[in-house]
Amino acid sequence: MASQVIERKLVNNNIFFVIPSWGNVLGYPTLGNYANHKISKISQDLVIFLSGTECAISTEFGTHYYLFGLGYYYVKFELQSGRYITDNRQLTGLMLNDFVYDHLATSKNITLENDRDVIVGEKLVKLPIDMSFKSENKITFIQGTLMRNLFIPYKDIFLEFMETIRDPQSFQLNKNGHMMLSTERDSYNKILISGDMEYEPKAAYLNPTAGLSGITFGADRHLADNFTSSELKQIKETIIKLKILFSSIDYDPMFLFSIIENSAPVLNTSQPITFNLENDRMDKRMPKESIFISAENRMNSFKEWPQEFKRQTKAQSENSGIREKSRLYQPKKQEKLVKPAVMKLQKKEEEFQLRTMNHPFVEKKPLPYMPHDNVMEILLTLKKIVEENYEMNTIGKAFDIARNNIKKKVLHENYLWDLSKYANLYQRTEPNLGLSPKETTELLEEIDKWVKISIEHSDKL
Structure with a gap:
């Protein structure tokens, strides 16, 4: 601000x-x-x-x-x-x-x-x-x-x-x-x-x-x-x-x-x-x-430390890091396995993968500033968001914003379709769920491909 x-x-x-x-x-x-x-x-x-x-x-x-x-x-x-x-x-x-x-x-x-x-x-x-x-x-x-x-x-x-x-x-x-x-x-x-x-x-x-x-x-x-x-x-x-x-x-x-x-x-x-x-x-x-x-x-004034930036000791910080490692998402106790109806067997592969992977618990945090005018900066910001353990639904919003901003500058059909696919997929997930390690690796590889495409088309960008 x-x-x-x-x-x-x-x-x-x-x-x-x-x-x-x-x-x-x-x-x-x-x-x-x-x-x-x-x-x-x-x-x-x-x-x-x-x-x-x-x-x-x-x-x-x-x-x-x-x-x-x-x-x-x-x-x-x-x-x-x-x-x-x-x-x-x-x-x-x-x-x-x-x-x-x-x-x-x-x-x-x-x-x-x-x-x-x-x-x-x-x-x-x-x-x-x-x-x-x-x-x-x-x-x-x-x-x-x-x-x-x-x-x-x-x-x-x-x-x-x-x-x-x-x-x-x-x-x-x-x-x-x-x-x-x-x-x-x-x-x-x-x-x-x-x-x-x-x-x-x-x-x-x-x-x-x-x-x-x-x-x-x-x-x-x-x-x-x-x-x-x-x-x-x-x-x-x-x-x-x-x-x-x-x-x-x-x-x-x-x-x-x-x-x-x-x-x-x-x-x-x-x-x-x-x-x-x-x-x-x-x-x-x-x-x-x-x-x-x-x-x-x-020299004679003093500003108190605000509550919104809570302080902790070094030991508390290190212990919280250990807890975060094992704090994986588990289904709610009332959820039971039921025999699916025939029509429901035709689920998208992405949705099946989301249900069967372990997703770590992550804290909700606001998205960083997303650039508007430079495709390379948009993609690098998107890569950084994936690396920094945001919620999946927040990552979905980031992909949605990135797609809209890139669409104003350049039109790669496959490129934009992939952005839309991930935006729709991740925005439907529950709060406080992060990407699994496998998803993180695959998504970063995908963004790296888009970066290479942008470099190859740099004259047009």
């Missing part, structure tokens, strides 16, 4: 920003899934940003906080089969709702209580890249704290992040657009990507991964609703500048604090932006850290 911007404050601010566990911050909303496999445990889920721009936007629904720069979502997890997997996604933006921001801002800071520029806590690490205005003793203390709490425990992840930045194909805004990790209510715990992303990286990026509720289109529309074209140009230029800088700096892989040390002089910050130390907290009983400078005017 587009919101009316009441006030917007865009600030150029180079900061090093890390959330050691994204799931911990959000209260472990989901284990997610990976390549049609259930996930049993997430052992690491970091969010890292080398940021150049931040922003606070006040709307009638609350305040949204943005961070733009070079970002990385890294996750290590275990499948229910016992196999460990690592996965990652590049990010160019992070959007935090006011209740998520305030949860971070009031979490425990384990060091430097009198330095509002630096936060080293269990849920957040943040510091300015340019620390030339700090004393040598304080910089030495910060350096040691970060090495112990971040760079040594997560060394391999940071090295992987830096190698990704150096890849010439990474963070190509002109080719792939923005990739935003979001906690907006309509896209909570999802990554929004641009519809302009090239086909090959788009197909790979949209694959579901652990810890996220989804990856979907919508970044362009969201940014256009909240920023002016000149602001978006400024953000883009900042990210391109950071890409060039961090692709070329030298650093010591055994001393990762050198990433910050060696990049600060090159950034050429004319005057470091610092917090107003005289603006102390009015409410001493509710200590709140200053994460973003653009949030200074909300």
Whole structure:
């Protein structure tokens, strides 16, 4: 839902920003899934940003906080089969709702209580890249704290992040657009990507991964609703500048604090932006850290965590994943096998398969945004819906919408007939039933065929 911007404050601010566990911050909303496999445990889920721009936007629904720069979502997890997997996604933006921001801002800071520029806590690490205005003793203390709490425990992840930045194909805004990790209510715990992303990286990026509720289109529309074209140009230029800088700096892989040390002089910050130390907290009983400078005017306010996004512990999340595995659909007790009438023997094969397969119980959830103007985006969105365990009747609605949208752009008779067949088949199913593994695999193969047809007819599309 587009919101009316009441006030917007865009600030150029180079900061090093890390959330050691994204799931911990959000209260472990989901284990997610990976390549049609259930996930049993997430052992690491970091969010890292080398940021150049931040922003606070006040709307009638609350305040949204943005961070733009070079970002990385890294996750290590275990499948229910016992196999460990690592996965990652590049990010160019992070959007935090006011209740998520305030949860971070009031979490425990384990060091430097009198330095509002630096936060080293269990849920957040943040510091300015340019620390030339700090004393040598304080910089030495910060350096040691970060090495112990971040760079040594997560060394391999940071090295992987830096190698990704150096890849010439990474963070190509002109080719792939923005990739935003979001906690907006309509896209909570999802990554929004641009519809302009090239086909090959788009197909790979949209694959579901652990810890996220989804990856979907919508970044362009969201940014256009909240920023002016000149602001978006400024953000883009900042990210391109950071890409060039961090692709070329030298650093010591055994001393990762050198990433910050060696990049600060090159950034050429004319005057470091610092917090107003005289603006102390009015409410001493509710200590709140200053994460973003653009949030200074909300230092004395606090947004409670809403009930609609219920928090749980890591153990509860992992246990719910185990229960979901065995929570299969069973016929109602009053249902009895009866001898069918002769005329009823002529049932469609699809209906027979639906009755005889085991279908897992799935929670009802709203459909993501379905693109209108690009057939490839419609099919990739449809594929993502099948992969992410929606109800069968919801999947049927998605096929119906996809068919109508594709029909406006192109006319493949077999193509549209198949879409209609699945739309009619699945919309007649009972609520809370998901696709069986066999149906999921077959349906994904079918969509892949349609994608190939679309590629072959790309000149006509």
